[in-house]
Amino acid sequence: MFSVEIEDLHKRFGRNRVLKGVNLRIKKGEITAILGPNASGKTTLIKCILGLVIPTSGRITVMGYDTRRGVEYRRLIGYMPQIARFPENLTVRELINMVKDIRGEGASEEYYINLFGLERFLDKPLSVLSGGTRQKVNATLAFMFDNAMYILDEPTVGFDPVASTHFKDELIKLKNRGKSIVFTSHIMGEVEDLADRVVFLLGGRIRFDGTPQQFKEQTGENTLERAIARLMEEAGIENGV
């Protein structure tokens, strides 16, 4: 069974066609990196799975649940958005308790509070936290529930090297426990370290879907960065850019 199945997904914002027929299946226990230049549709794709963006057409199922029918499937997903901004007046502890309360589930927040060293920030209002600390709060919110899958939008931006290392180790642990992880990133070293599979989006279509090794072989390049550059050049020539 697949964690996520996407069939012929289209999304249009006014005249702007952002996704043009995306088909994708994400397996359980796999870390998938969604790559692509700015405005290639990565965030829109992720937000369609989460129900934040409503698809123009196409079908998405998460663990067999059709995302158009009800909201309960979101219980299966932990999400870390790109920019961590929170209600200014709440403290970290209040925010964590609020999300737990809304979900009505038990959570292992203590573990992640320790892991990211958030203890001394628990009673501080979110408005006074630095960008990196907010991102750690964000990660805690995404990981504290025992979800079937995790969706992370440029998760390590703002992390210091220590937090980044803890974060990556955590992803591997989750993967080994059979969880699916989907993340976007512009940091290719991170992708090479973590991803079992790379999906390359360009102009709202999937241009490549396979392992990082296959990606490099197909383009004849040594690094992912160069592989992406090559693919973009080829696509540019194809499109007559």
Next chain:
Amino acid sequence: MKTAFKLFKYEAYNTLRSRFISGYFLFFLLFTSALSYFTGDVSKVLISLLNVVILFVPLVSLVFSSLFFYSSREFTEIVLVQPVGRRVVYLSKVAGISLPLSLSVGLGIALPLLIFRASPVQTALLTLSAMYLTVIFSAIALMFSVMHDDRVRGLALGLAVWIYASVLYDAFILFVGMAFYDYPIEGLVILLSVLNPVDLARILMVMNLDIAALMGYTGALFTEFASSLKGYALIFLSLTLWFLLPLMVGMEVFNRKDF
């Protein structure tokens, strides 16, 4: 329902934590107390307060609700990725912003008035007017904020409604009155009042102060037409519709919105 209440609790808590809300409450508390203390004549205090309420309360409600909505967009996203329906999220947001705001103005006015022994009926009507105007203009501001991601445009549309209701409307009524001086236009003017929540709130108060003639043409008309149950019913029904309509439109837009 349980989830809706939980969400409302957090939204309201977040709003109440804002320093502005306590400042707003204190402003009305001190202003009403000072007016009552220095003026002595309760009906004069009520008229002064009424003028502040109909001009100031809609504007503050619009600006506060709109800015609060835009600044909590990421918070909304956190809630929307939880297993909660969008309509529930929106309703708790509207309630969480507008109720604390209306309570702070309501209590700020009612407490000193009661202490200075104003008539309980008049106090209740003024407080209700202020609270109605707060939730109505909050719902209007949130509707425009949901429709437009650009906060300048969202806020500007709300302000346009305020300018219409608080400034242009009176000039328009004056023009209608002068242009159709020779015609029986009472019915038309009453209908036009229904199209302006600020005027409705003003009439509600004026009807009870025996100074209708001083407060404009529509006030005088309504006192005649509506010192009855029918008049109150029409005013409260119209005010309720003024709240429900933007609430429903906002909720449907929110339900289909891309975040």
